Amino acid sequence: MATGYDTFGNVEDVKSMILVKYAGAIAEELIFGYYHMGSFLGDNSDFKSATELIKGYITMINSEMSKTLLDKELESQLIDISKAFYQESKELLSSNxxxxxxxxxxxxxxxxxxxxxxxxxxxxxxxxxxxxxxxxS
Known part of the structure; x- marks a missing residue:
């Protein structure tokens, strides 16, 4: 079963996918001043998808990290990376x-x-x- 994530090849591809996931919610925030519930709810929500991608990203950049993706093990890195990528995506959208x-x-x-x-x-x-x-010129 194709997940939509099986075509990326490197860590930069995964990062780009995370930024895109955040971009939808950020665009709603910039345009309307709030997030639509679809950003949070459901199996395909922007934030849930971004979180799962970040877990994979962490294991790609840190070969010592457990491949079992235990939430407790990933928690602090997941939060830090999520905040950084969210901010990067927001700056990119704000500048455009x-x-x-x-x-x-x-x-x-x-x-x-x-x-x-x-x-x-x-x-x-x-x-x-x-x-x-x-x-x-």
């Missing part, structure tokens, strides 16, 4: 708030987007921004 707001408005109309659609929207947005604000 216009794009986040644009994606939010598209999602208001469409409710759901594929990865390919999101990439196309981001690329179109960046192209329009570059054409509106050309850099001096």
């Amino acid at each position: 708030i216009k794009l986040v707001e644009h994606l939010s408005s598209v999602l208001t109309d469409r409710e759901e987007l594929t990865t390919e659609e999101v990439v196309a929207i981001i690329n179109d947005f960046k192209d329009k921004e570059e054409n509106t604000n050309p850099t001096n």
